[in-house]
Amino acid sequence: MRLLHTMLRVGDLEKSIHFYTDVLGMQLLRRKDYPEGRFTLAFVGFDTEDKTAVIELTHNWDTTEYELGTAYGHIAIEVPDVYAACETIRKNGGKITREAGPMMHGNSILAFVEDPDGYKIELLSPSRQD
Template sequence: MKMLHTMIRVGNLDESINFYCDVLGMKLLRKKDYPGGKFTLAFVGYGDEKDNTVIELTHNWDTDSYDLGNGFGHVALGVDDIYGTCEKIRELGGKISREPGPMKHGTTVIAFVEDPNGYKIELIQMKKDTV
């Protein structure tokens, strides 16, 4: 088995695509309208779907916003320079909801950013390989 994607529902598809692509550096991999169901699916990620797990952005045409609920946690992204990444996200208009620093009760350096819909994206400082 292989993890393929995580799906989140979004109120404004263009705004969400811009955030994931322009702010977080993903690529729009594919996008398709389904007129019979009145929804659009857009898949974004850091590489081809056959080799990478991606995010499916689902936009129901007649829904502008969603209650995020309390079951969904976050999407996590590994980054090489968490402080530089957060600064760039801030410069591009992204909202940093938790500044970079060690996680509580641990040493892993993390930060959180929110997408335009309020979904949490955790940034995790990747550990340098030691030889």
């Protein structure tokens, strides 16, 4: 068994694709419209789907926003340098919601960013992940 993808419902597919590709540096792997169901699926990731888990962005054509609820936490991404990643993300128009720094009660260096729909993404240093 292996993890294939995580699905996120998004209100504006173009904004979301821009964020995940131009701000976070992922690649748009595939995209397909389903006119009969009135939705589009776009898959983004740092590598191909046969090598790593990816994110499925689901855009329902008649919905422009979603309530995230209280159960969703975040997606975590390992980056070589959390401080540098924050600067790059900020330079590319991304929203940093927790600046890079040590984890409270732990040893990891982390930060949080937010995508256009408000989904939280944690950036973690590779050295320690508490």
